[in-house]
Amino acid sequence: MEKLNRKNRGLEKLNPIKVVQFGEGNFLRAFVDYAFQRLNNEVDFNAGIAMVQPLAGGMVNMINEQDGLYTLFMNGIKKGEKIQDIQLITNVVKGINPYTDFADYLALAKEEELQFIVSNTTEAGIEFVGTDTPDMQPPASFPAKLTLLLHERFKHFNGDASKAVTIIPCELIDYNSEALKKCILQYCDLWNLDAAFKKWVSEDCTYHSTLVDRIVPGYPRAEIEEYNSKLDYQDNLIVAAEPFFLWAIEGGEDLKAKLPFHKTDLNVKIVDDIRPFKMIKVRILNGAHTAMVPVSLLYGNKLVMETVNGGFTGPFVDNVISEISETLPMDKNEITAYAEEVMDRFKNPFIKHALADIALNSISKFKVRVLPSLLGYYNNTKTLPVSLTFSLACLIQFYKGIWNNEALPVKDTPELVEAFKKAWELGSLESVVSTVLANTDFWDEDLNKVDGLSQALVLALNEIEANGIEQGYINFSQKN
Numbered sequence: 001m002e003k004l005n006r007k008n009r010g011l012e013k014l015n016p017i018k019v020v021q022f023g024e025g026n027f028l029r030a031f032v033d034y035a036f037q038r039l040n041n042e043v044d045f046n047a048g049i050a051m052v053q054p055l056a057g058g059m060v061n062m063i064n065e066q067d068g069l070y071t072l073f074m075n076g077i078k079k080g081e082k083i084q085d086i087q088l089i090t091n092v093v094k095g096i097n098p099y100t101d102f103a104d105y106l107a108l109a110k111e112e113e114l115q116f117i118v119s120n121t122t123e124a125g126i127e128f129v130g131t132d133t134p135d136m137q138p139p140a141s142f143p144a145k146l147t148l149l150l151h152e153r154f155k156h157f158n159g160d161a162s163k164a165v166t167i168i169p170c171e172l173i174d175y176n177s178e179a180l181k182k183c184i185l186q187y188c189d190l191w192n193l194d195a196a197f198k199k200w201v202s203e204d205c206t207y208h209s210t211l212v213d214r215i216v217p218g219y220p221r222a223e224i225e226e227y228n229s230k231l232d233y234q235d236n237l238i239v240a241a242e243p244f245f246l247w248a249i250e251g252g253e254d255l256k257a258k259l260p261f262h263k264t265d266l267n268v269k270i271v272d273d274i275r276p277f278k279m280i281k282v283r284i285l286n287g288a289h290t291a292m293v294p295v296s297l298l299y300g301n302k303l304v305m306e307t308v309n310g311g312f313t314g315p316f317v318d319n320v321i322s323e324i325s326e327t328l329p330m331d332k333n334e335i336t337a338y339a340e341e342v343m344d345r346f347k348n349p350f351i352k353h354a355l356a357d358i359a360l361n362s363i364s365k366f367k368v369r370v371l372p373s374l375l376g377y378y379n380n381t382k383t384l385p386v387s388l389t390f391s392l393a394c395l396i397q398f399y400k401g402i403w404n405n406e407a408l409p410v411k412d413t414p415e416l417v418e419a420f421k422k423a424w425e426l427g428s429l430e431s432v433v434s435t436v437l438a439n440t441d442f443w444d445e446d447l448n449k450v451d452g453l454s455q456a457l458v459l460a461l462n463e464i465e466a467n468g469i470e471q472g473y474i475n476f477s478q479k480n
Contacts, residue, residue: 004233006067014093015048017111022119022142024051024059026218030072030241032118037091043263048093050108054121054142060095068092070237075350102137109152120170128183134191143183154197164204170212177207211278213246217351244345248277283324285342287369291320293359294394298403299469304353308346312470323385327376356409363442384456386477393460396436400424433457
């Protein structure tokens with residue numbers, strides 16, 4: 001088959017660069033780039049995207065080899081029927097590695113039609129690094145790189161307010177745009193940049209926090225021959241995603257005018273406050289993912305789909321979502337509808353989502369995604385939620401690193417893994433639980449202060465070690 005490039009596909013005409021995107025990974029390509037493609041196709045938005053590689057190691061060379069083209073497969077179930085939508089994404093104009101082509105990176109600042117900055121540099125990407133300097137090519141942090149780009153644009157267009165940009169970060173942290181703006185202003189002060197620029201970047205540029213929601217497994221390595229059979233060209237950048245799509249962006253009528261998603265049927269919501277969307281998504285979707293992982297891995301499952309279809313683990317996840325739902329201060333019908341949709345997404349036969357992948361940094365994930373529901377349930381009812389508490393017990397067991405004489409896929413910082421190793425060396429389950437709950441580096445608080453929690457976890461761990469996961473859960477449920 002012929003290689004995928006613009007000449008071979010008759011796509012040599014390029015859109016003007018309206019979007020600079022920090023990040024070239026699977027998620028942005030299946031989410032943001034797809035969204036702008038919809039605008040181009042349906043409302044003649046005419047937006048080209050320049051991808052910037054945030055880290056020294058990346059894939060812009062592969063992207064440029066295909067002239068920015070790649071295929072998005074959206075696979076799922078609708079009304080009981082398997083569906084697959086295949087789209088060739090054509091709006092990526094170029095990829096730039098600022099570590100090797102810094103001048104090309106800064107030249108993006110001079111693009112006449114540039115309007116938007118989008119990013120997904122992982123949760124750790126929005127950080128202030130005090131050792132970054134304006135003469136570095138490039139600085140280490142994403143906010144420092146962006147500050148240099150904005151300063152170059154300010155200088156080139158003589159501070160023209162009409163050339164200010166709309167900044168829409170997609171990193172999964174609270175108030176992501178506020179965090180990014182704070183870092184930029186810190187660099188303005190650290191580098192003694194002029195007051196006029198600081199005013200331009202603070203008042204003329206606009207910042208919009210977001211919530212993104214789509215499961216993107218990425219390159220379908222295990223099924224790549226099947227995917228290739230559906231194409232008449234050779235694509236090394238295929239990305240697979242579910243059909244579900246939600247992009248909630250904080251903004252008003254001015255942002256709606258800039259981004260006319262209301263003229264499409266894509267689920268983009270420009271709203272005054274994204275917090276309700278974020279809470280329900282992080283608590284139910286991410287929370288259920290995180291809570292199921294230690295239970296299901298210890299039970300012997302490998303995949304999310306396998307978990308939710310299992311005779312024991314499926315009902316367990318249902319119970320987890322039910323307990324989480326009880327803590328959410330929202331319309332119950334809306335919560336129920338979202339929870340049902342999440343379970344359908346988990347059961348998507350096209351999505352091979354490995355539990356071991358979700359297990360990465362499980363303690364920090366549990367703290368953010370699950371612990372608020374566990375504590376909220378306790379505060380509301382003065383009783384502990386059975387399934388969430390059992391999940392926490394399984395998490396402690398998981399971090400022991402060994403189960404049934406086999407190594408578990410524990411992936412976390414060396415310091416955290418060592419802390420669990422020392423806790424488990426204490427011997428008694430009471431000591432293990434007390435030590436783990438007391439570690440404020442894990443939880444930001446001493447969980448021994450939650451009445452009855454340590455005793456419940458010791459009981460659950462005793463049941464797990466004596467009777468295994470399924471019978472242990474049944475016995476624990478009957479005793480609580």
